[in-house]
Amino acid sequence: MNENVWQRDEVDSPCIQICVVHPETRLCTGCNRSIDEISAWSKMTPEVRRLIMAELPKREAAPKGRRGGRAARLKR
Template sequence: MNQGTPIADPCINICRMDPDGKFCQGCRRTPLEIGGWPRMTEQQKANVAALIQRRKESDTPRRSHRPATSLGAHMNANLAAPTASALSSGEH
């Protein structure tokens, strides 16, 4: 960390708490971290920034409910060309 560069406020203006009321869904800070930010030292802000990064990394698997390939495979199956028997029977 460059000691001359202040740590920016991590707020991204998506200000709503998660269902458990633990973290802001936008910046991933706790209510205490949000309220205390203006009074924190640069070292305290750096510590909170590291916590935010860990929270984001631990959230990643929960956001994905299925493997990325399953949607594509599902779409490809639905977009497959009709078979000759389907065309002759009027199914399409």
């Protein structure tokens, strides 16, 4: 095996193949990235990708709790 194989030093995508954008937060429920971040990922520098990766655990793609359901509709 050749040990002198060139390798790219890139930050891997956080995509987990669950690509659903939440209508309120506009974040992917799989990776927590915005649509703009997803579309620009391949053009970003490794530094910018690292910044986004560090921020992802703090994001919530889908709001916690229920939105009201039947009880909220009946109150209208």
